[in-house]
Amino acid sequence: MQSHPYPQPLDVLREVFGYQAFRPGQDAVIAQLVSGHDVLAIMPTGGGKSLCYQIPALVRPGLAIVVSPLIALIKDQVDALRANGVAAAGLHSGLARDELLEVYSQLWRGDLKLLYVAPERILLPDFLARLQDIPLALIAIDEAHCISQWGHDFRPEYAELGRLKQLFPQVPIAALTATADDATRLDILNRLGLHEPLVHLASFDRPNIRYTLVEKFKPSEQLLHYVQKQAGQCGIVYCTSRKRTEEVADILKVRNYRAACYHAGLPADERARVQDAFIRDDLDIVVATVAFGMGIDKPNVRFVVHYDIPKNIESYYQETGRAGRDGLPAEALLLFDPADIERVRGLLEKNENAEQRQVEIFKLNLMSAFAEAQTCRRQVLLNYFGEYHAEPCGNCDICLDPPKTYDGTEDAQKALSCVYRVGQRYGMGHVIEILRGAQSQRIRELGHDKLSTYGIGKEQSHEYWVSVLRQLIHKGLLVQNITRHLVLQLTEAARPILRGEQALELAVPRTELLSAKKLRRRELELAQGEDAALFRELRKLRKQLAEEEGIPPYVVFNDATLLELAQFRPTTESEMLTINGVGYRKLERFGEVFLECIREHAEL
Structure with missing residues (x-):
């Protein structure tokens, strides 16, 4: 197995990924894995979970296996790693036969540092037998809440992953998820059989997201009014039924918005087309069921709208968390009709598994309580995950338009x-x-x-x-x-x-339906004045380079990196390396063209 020239995690962070410092908690999780010990890390969407296992994978000798539930998530992670010069690949059903054989060939030759696999594939007897002969750096289980009966997205194919610790007792295991309450955390630990793990619980707070709820009265008109104010920003609209995604997407397209629908009933090639178009900034809005979004690491989603109420707080948190992953201002709008609660409850009642049905209905009740709350929405969300904040956030509809x-x-x-x-x-x-x-x-x-x-x-x-x-x-x-x-x-x-x-x-308790609240909006201009003009030029350049390379624009640089470039205007390669998101490989590939764009703008 190939060695890696970066023995220290901080070196990898800076030179491979282009970031100057760890986020809170990342260094502790990484140190635990590097030393060969197990970890359960609960970190919010956009909180840097991936680096927590990718960096130890590059520091430790051997191959890192990453168990991931969705093809989209696997493709996204592999693309981003390869753009940073890391030997990574994915094994999934979306590969053609020759692509599959090439990945297996790389695996047996020892040419890979990270291999992403679906849970059902890693447990195939032949695959497990071959892994016994390969030195393993670590095993990471992403979306680990899927293993728990108390989790909001239990998946039977995850249930057998506890065997991995029995088969590879000396290999450190990292279980990672964005959402897990107390019962789910304990269940993850028990089912995976982790040995004296570090349990890292990061803050669930995403202060850059503004949470807003309005009573749903004429939803299509409300949505059009809201989207009009977004001025071409990227967003996701979530609906609970396939038919509704199609209807809402048509409403937007008739008004000349670059929109499309996405749901599990569409042909695979159409789903792939929509997803790729969104990732490449050829679409601004995707109207989707929950089938869309998990693992889509698109940092510049500026708004998420829930056209219907989600089934639980975990789903709401994860789905709203797809906005503002770059840390820049973002919005989450929920259109709420109390009648939706009973409609969703009726669907959940059809679950024949009595225990699972009870959990799902309980979680729906809590989602209903969140929607009807008259206290700071961020406090309600954080409290659900066991994180108590004494002060209201000042960035939700309750704080901005407080009840009596x-x-x-x-x-x-x-x-x-x-x-x-x-x-x-x-x-x-x-x-x-x-x-x-x-x-x-x-x-x-x-x-x-x-x-x-x-x-x-x-x-x-x-x-x-x-x-x-x-x-x-x-x-x-x-x-x-x-x-x-x-x-x-x-x-x-x-x-x-x-x-x-x-x-x-x-x-003061409300005993009537929520009154309609005026839609309020914070300006989402990411840059102003001269910075804004350069920021637009850098985005055009990014889009052009991404099309030439056949990769998503954010794999070149995300919006936060472009914003720093527009604000600080580096003129040399060494100055550019101080910008977050610029590592050695990306500097080598894209540095000169971006520096040239900055110089040309300065001459105007």
Whole structure:
């Protein structure tokens, strides 16, 4: 197996990938893998997960195997690695026979450093037998939440991946995902059999994304109004049905937008055409089902619209996370109709696996609670993943157009006390029935009509208490335990409220449908003045080079790199190497033409 000239991770980061410093947490994960130990890394979309295994793969001797669920993801990663001069390949069903044989030939010759494979392929007996004879640097399992029954995207083909640790006990394994709650994390660790792993939980916060929800009333008109304000930026519109993706794409095309639909029912060649056109900036908008997007590392997606509500918060987080992967300003718009919740619930009820059905419906309920929340949307999202933020974000529709608030200390004490009085063993509906003094047989049989909290909230409606309890969950004072039939449990943060040591402000509960909110927009101009003119020229040059090379434009340089080039205007190769995203290989391939463009612009 070939050796690599860069013995230190920081050298690889700078000289191969062109970045000057690690993001928070990357260095710890990389050090763990380089030293031969297992890792579970939960890092948000756009948070730099790939580098966490790619760099150790180049530092450690041997071949790195990367298990990845989608052909699109594999192709994208391999293209980007090859552009940086790394010997990488993918094994998947999209390869022609001669391409497949060439990859196998490279593998047996020891010419590869990273090999991407689908989960079902790596477990083929013949393939596993051949791997036994190859020195392995590490095994990385991407989208690791797919292995968990508690995850939002459980995949049966992932279930057997626990065998890898048994077959290769000395090879470090990295499990990586963007989204995993507590139950999912524990399940990943157990199913993969990781040995004393480092569990790295990065911040889920994507402060560059603005989260906005508006009531869905005339969705096609709302979408057209919104897209018009995007002024030609790249975006994705998610719909829950194939038919709707086609209808919405047609609406956009009639208005002369460069748009197309994408769903699993289209022929493979049409899906590939749409995906490639989007990646190459020949399309501005893709209207898609959730079949589109996983692993599409297109950094300059500036907006994501959910035309329909997603099935769970993990999906919403992952899909909105496809906007602004370059760290520049981006927007996530959700069109919400409460009736959509019941429609999706009806679909989920058809799942014959009772345990999986319960998990899916619970997660849908939490997505509904997010949509109906009157507290900072970012706080709700982060709280879901166990990351509590005391301060509102200032960059969501709730923060920018806040609902009315009141001193909710007394309501909170009533609700929290009721949860405590029932032994933290019952769900939201039962707690609300006690608060409202319901006369049900079950309450009498349990003796809950004798509790001190029985009927203390009877002057308020059921919907009122749903809102209060959801806010207490969003604020981290209560949790719903998914592994114990959704019972409400108090957190430590509830103590000072119950004791009257701390006041609590709540949003005035909404008992009617969300009122339509005016669409608000932050300017997404990435550069201004002279910088903007040069930025446009650099984008044209990037598109031209990408077409000549047959690669996506962002594989040349992403928008963040072009923005730095426009702002700092390097004139020498050494100056250009200080720009994030410019490594030695890309400097060699593209440096001179970009420097020439910058010089010509300076002369105008």
